[in-house]
Amino acid sequence: MDRIDAMRLFTRVADRRSFTEAAHDLGIPRSTATQVIQQLESRLGVSLLQRTTRTVRPTLDGEAYYRRCLAILDDIEDAEGAFRGAAPKGMLRVEVQGTIARHFLLPDLPDFLEAYPGIEIAMSESDRWVDVIREGVDCVLRYGSLPDSDLVARKVATLERITCAAPAYLRRYGRPQTPDDLVHHRAVGIRLVTTGALTPFEFVHAGSVKQVELSTPFSATGTETFRSAVLLELGLAQMPVFHVERDLAEGKLVRVLADYKVPSAPVSVLYPRSRQLSPRVRLFIDWVVQRFAGSRSAP
Template identity: 80%
Template sequence: MDRIDAMRLFTRVVDRRSFTQAAHDLGVPRSTATQVVQQLEGRLGVRLLQRTTRTVRPTLDGEAYYRRCLAILDDIEDAEGAFSGAVPKGMLRVEVQGTLARHFLMPGLPDFFARYPDIAISMSESDRWVDVVREGVDCVLRYGALPDSDLVARTVTTLDRITCAAPGYLDRFGRPQAPEDLAGHRAVGLRSLTTGALRAFEFVRPEEVTRLDVPAPFSVTGTESFLDGVRLGLGLAQMPLFHVQRDLAEGRLERVLADFPVPAAPVSVLYPRNRQLSPRVRVFIDWAVQQFAAAGHVARLSD
């Protein structure tokens, strides 16, 4: 078995967590699968798999080798597909902030898979900053300002944001008429997973953006808990409009300071600079742009 086929077999063992099932998938004897992995371990000089009576799991070295193998195999598929005219195929690994996935991507996935039946998507939902190369991620969709990095960033859309609170909170603390009225108010804080810092309130002025720090007795790192805290009347917050439209319509939340707009926030797709963009990544990004554009009532497509 050549090295490419050995990589395919090894990655299938990791995916299936089983020599038997991997061998069955690829149509080879189980003994062959075991022998090939042993030969790989001997050639590399490291142990790739941790074997137990019930399952097979990659070691740390095995996980690193697995991700490198996936990248190599994906490149081979993309190269062959470019010359054969084949439709995009293969595993697409995407990291998305959870609210973006649920509101903008998930509703359109049936259509995506109908158009690209040979693409499989492994979607992770997180607000943390991802090392796309080390973790084997093809692209990342992020909301808000981006830290400096070596990744290529393409703005997909910009999303409107508003200042809001629960009616019960406003009945207790008052309805501010200007940003200066926020003295004596409290906020539900959204804390960065990367830096630990609380996000300041921002307001667009004629010549600048004003930033105000509002005390936050309660702060979270997750967007759903953030919204729940606002609904419970724990404080004011600045939220993406799409995330609170139903709450506004049904009276659970109330918009305040409407005459003092909040800066819109970009949604960006990021991918490695030194990696050729594969056909499956290209079609996913183009499709994602269409999904956000179709939701024009809550988002503005960037120029």
């Protein structure tokens, strides 16, 4: 068995968590599968799989090798498919922020998968900064400003943000009329996962952005927890409109300081600069751009 076939076997064992099932899938004896993995581990000089009486799972080295194998096997599949004129297929690994995925992507995702039945999407949710090369991620969708990196960043939308609060909070603390009134108020804060820094309150004034400091007794890194805290009357917040549109319509939240514009925030799709985009990644990115084309962008 050559190296490529050994990689295919290893990824199948890692996926199935079983030598027996992986061997059955590939139509080879279990003893052959075991021998090939042992030879692979010997050549690499590391243990790739942790074996117990009930299951098999990748070690830390195995996880890293698994991600690299997937990327290599996908590249081979893409190269051969291009010459055959085949429809794009294979696993597409995407990292997104949960609220972005649920609001903009998931509603139309069935249509994408129906149009390209050979593509499988593995979508993970987080706000952390992802090492796309090491973790084998094809592309990342992010809301907000981006740190410097070697990734290509393509802006797909600019979303409106507003200042808002729960009605009960405003009855208790009063409704601010200008940003100067915020000295008497408290905020629900959102912190960056990458640095832990608290995102400041900002307003556009005379063509420049002015930051306002508020007492922030509670802050969160997760967007759903952030929103829940605002609904629980813990303070004012600045949030993207799409995230609270229903809450505003139902009267659970109220917009304040409407005459003082909050800086808008971009949504970007990121992918490795050093790698040629595979057909399925290119298709997905173009589809994402279309999904945001009809979204509510900042004026």
